[in-house]
Structure formats: structure tokens, C-alpha cells
Amino acid sequence: MNETHVLIIVVAVIFTNNILLSNFLGMCSFLACSRQIDTAVGLGSAVTFVMTFTTALNYLIYRHLLLPGGLEHLTFIVFIAVIAGFTQFVEMFVERFTPKLYYALGIFLPLIAVNCAILGAALFMVIRNYTFVQSVGFGFGGGAGWALAIILMAGLRRKMGYSNVPRPFQGVAITMVVTGVMALAFMGFAGMVSIQ
């Protein structure tokens, strides 16, 4: 078992081991949806929500179903099914009961099913041997860290709209370079806390 305190995991996964900036997870939707701050906030909170719950759910399934049954080779397919099923369920639930939230979050939910950060968080949880509480913390922190990164990026991209970017760099290339600089800035947090 991994001995790290859950709060350390939460802080580490937001700042020092940011799931996007140091593990490169969830880049596709990061690049596609970071144009506007509103969108970024919506997607970021949806990811945080789904990641917290699916990591917990996947933990329970992995520990109590797959591991005792010797079915580890099915891990990937089960995890992805849980994530897709959960997002589908949440979408229907939110649409039925809180239409307001549905319009804020709902449109992002299908996108999340294939967001690799969610599956990545579940896989990291398995590899690092987290306990249940640690997994929930990791899922929540991972989502929050991802949300932080995409919201910051949306702000930077709005600023970039006014700057004169060289032609070949326009679009994705400059976003990538700026993300690199942001990752560099986040490396400043290294040493504050560390998890492996």
C-alpha cells in the first residue's frame, strides 16, 4: 500500500504532478476547448466531477471484482466501460433533474467519455497502489489540476488574440509552446511536495 497522505496527493496532483502539464493527459480537449474562459470553466468542472467519481468507482471494481477474480487483463475495457457508462448516466440524470446545470455542463459530458485524463487517472491509481481515500483524492485533485490548467490557458489564449504570432505558429503550435512555458512555471512548485 502507498503511504502518502491524501492531502499531499491532492496538492501534488494539482501543482507538482499536474495531470496535464506533467503527465500530458487530456491534451485533445485541452487544445480544442481552451478558446473561451466560459467553456474552459464548464469543461473543467465537468472533468473534476466525473474524474472524482469514476476513479472511486473504478477503484471499487478493480479491488473487489477484477483482482480477486484474476481478471486484470480486462482492466482497460472495464474502466473505459465504467467511464462511458457513468458519463452517459450523469448526462441523463442532470438533464432530467437540473436543466440549468445540463446546459452548463451537459454538452461537455460526451466529450469527457473519451478524455484520456479520466482513464489515465484510473490507470495511475492502479499502478501507484492507492487506497480508496487516496484514489478519491487523486481523482478530485487530478480533475481540479486539469481544470486549473485549461482555465489558465483560456485566459492566455484570449490575451494571445491581440498579439502578432508568426504565421506558421498560429493555432496549435503557439498553444503548445505556451503550454510548455506554463509547464515550466509549474515546475517551480517542484520540491513543495512530491509523490511518485
Added chain:
Amino acid sequence: MASSGPQTCGPCQGKGLATFKAGVWRENPISIQILGICSTLAVTGRLENAFVMGGALIFVTTMSNLFISLLRSFTPRGIRMIAEMAVIATFVILFDQFLKAFYWEMSKQLGPYVGLIITNCILMGRAEAFALQNPPLVSMVDGLANGLGYAAVLAIIGFIREMLGTGNVLGHAVLPAEWYVPNQLMILAPGAFIALGFLIALSNAVRSHEPGQGRP
């Protein structure tokens, strides 16, 4: 069977070569379609890892495109995503188990990124955009070409990052230690983003000089 390249594609209705070229260069999955960025960044710290990941993607895209295309007339539209996921996950699991059985060290180094091939957008993208509308053989060529295009970019980035980051490539000293101080940053996360950013910019610059290929 990776051997069914463009030349053996009589049954592809002559679309084989064009499909192949599109996948590798004109619509390269990474530099043009901007798909599959996560693994591109994550595994390219070492060239060796980049090769293995490229191989994995070639295998999975080729096979999943073939099978999704074979199944396309029986798959109801409503559940096609799940069906695609299942096919893709099957091949990823096959590759993962193979790696775990024969190359344990490599499997540990790649960590979660082998499993993450499932959510690699290239696979879903090609399945949705190509394999669902086209016959099996030409879909297979499309998968192979996209896999190759991906592997090529991975190899280039892996080469640059390992060379600048450590001075060595695949264990051979390339930049002599006498005058080159390895820039550790290149093998860390920021180096990955910056290297890929510059590579995409370079490919944009090259493309804008090709006749009739100007990018907006």
C-alpha cells in the same frame, strides 16, 4: 498483416495509394489533425519508447480499422461508439499483454500510456471518419498509414528530445560531452510541449510552400 501496403491494393478501387499518402503526410494525424497528442508528448523522452509506442499504434490502428470496417454493416448506429471502443480495447489489451509477457521493462516504462491508446483520438477519429464508410482493405491501409504517420512524428520528436536532453541517442553518444552540456529540460515535460510546438510550426511552414497546399 502489415504487408498489404499500397501496391497490393487492387481491391482498394485504386484508392490505396492516395489514402496512404493522406495518412502519412497530407493529413498527418499529429501535425495536421492534432490527434493523439497525449502519448506523443508522454513517451518521447526516449527514442526507444517512441519506437515501441509507434509500433503499438500501427498495430492497433491497422487491426481496429480492419475489424470496424468488417463489422460496419452489422453495427447499429446507436451503439457504434461502444462497438468501436470494444474493438479498439481488444487490440490494446492484446498488445499490452504481449508487452507484459515479453518486454516487462518496457511495459513498466510506458506505464499507463499503453492502456491510454484506447482513448487515443486517432483510433476513434479514424474509425468514425474512415472505417465506418469504407471497405475493409482500404480501411486497413488508412489505419496503417495513420499509424505510420504517427510513428514517424514520434520518432522525430523522440530523437530530438533524447539527443538534446542527454547527448545520446539509443545509447550512442551523438553530441560529444566535451562541448555539449545536456539540456535536461528537453526530457522533462516542458521540453515535450515546446518540441512538438516547434515541429508543428515547421510542418506548417513547409506545407505553406507546397503548391496548392496553403494552410489558412
